[in-house]
Amino acid sequence: MQNLNDMLFFAEVVSSGSFAAAGRHLGIPKSRLSRRIAELEARLGVRLLQRTTRKLSLTEAGEIYNRHCVAMREEAEAADEALARVRGEPRGTVRVTVPVTLAQTSLGPVLARFVAAHPHVRVEMQVTNRVVDLVQDGVDVALRVRTAIDDSGSLVVKNLGETRAVLVASPRLLERIGAPTTVDDLRELPTLAMSAADGRASWRLVGPGGGGFELQHRPVCTVDDLFVLRFAALDAIGMTVLPDYLCANDLRDGRLVPVLPGWGPPPAHVLAVFPSRRGMVPAVRRFLDFLGEHVKGGGELPRGC
Numbered sequence: 001m002q003n004l005n006d007m008l009f010f011a012e013v014v015s016s017g018s019f020a021a022a023g024r025h026l027g028i029p030k031s032r033l034s035r036r037i038a039e040l041e042a043r044l045g046v047r048l049l050q051r052t053t054r055k056l057s058l059t060e061a062g063e064i065y066n067r068h069c070v071a072m073r074e075e076a077e078a079a080d081e082a083l084a085r086v087r088g089e090p091r092g093t094v095r096v097t098v099p100v101t102l103a104q105t106s107l108g109p110v111l112a113r114f115v116a117a118h119p120h121v122r123v124e125m126q127v128t129n130r131v132v133d134l135v136q137d138g139v140d141v142a143l144r145v146r147t148a149i150d151d152s153g154s155l156v157v158k159n160l161g162e163t164r165a166v167l168v169a170s171p172r173l174l175e176r177i178g179a180p181t182t183v184d185d186l187r188e189l190p191t192l193a194m195s196a197a198d199g200r201a202s203w204r205l206v207g208p209g210g211g212g213f214e215l216q217h218r219p220v221c222t223v224d225d226l227f228v229l230r231f232a233a234l235d236a237i238g239m240t241v242l243p244d245y246l247c248a249n250d251l252r253d254g255r256l257v258p259v260l261p262g263w264g265p266p267p268a269h270v271l272a273v274f275p276s277r278r279g280m281v282p283a284v285r286r287f288l289d290f291l292g293e294h295v296k297g298g299g300e301l302p303r304g305c
Contacts, residue, residue, distance in 0.1 A: 049062055192232050195224060
């Protein structure tokens, strides 16, 4: 009797690229998964995979068999989705990765609403600035902030909105050094940045009418956390670039001021990235709809700022 689970296991090993990654996603030990595939090959009387210490590759027979396994898996997922629609309630686990600042300021404050509205959906959120491999790590949705919407190959990219940044400083700093009147004057001010290669950093600024300016500078302090960077700016150590949502209250109350009004970094896009085959799962689709409604105009800056 054909064991359909073996076909699902085989399709997952191929799509994940390794037994270890497939085992993590399926929730079964790597050794058991490897044994099941070996038994499948023995039953079929043909080798499906070429195994090396570094990677797996499909044989000609494996390519043919995998197409049928993938088709069967997609039909099974479609069947689950059809029943979920009948039930009218998404179910299952949604695995999400979110950059630190975006989690703290945009998704974190509203996540409870999604959980409360969908009691049969379990959310596993990993807060990290590391760029994850969605297929390798078994992630359904990754939130990212980028200055451009790049082609992500087999992944689907949903643009949730824009986030803008402001070039800011403490009024005390500008009183002490003098407020700049042109972009060239910016070179005279001490700076704070999230990173600096060999002690140097670069900010791309856009001014009125779309004019551009590249500010090369040596930060007096580098901090890879936006909240700590804000504290340093409030203490009048130097000027820096902060997302507007993070410094809106400081600007309103006068604790920080725009350094050169009209000039700032170009806007960045808040993106939801997900594998297309998982994007059709009802729970993931509902979560993506939720992101589109609640995560707009907020997010962290690219690491180069």
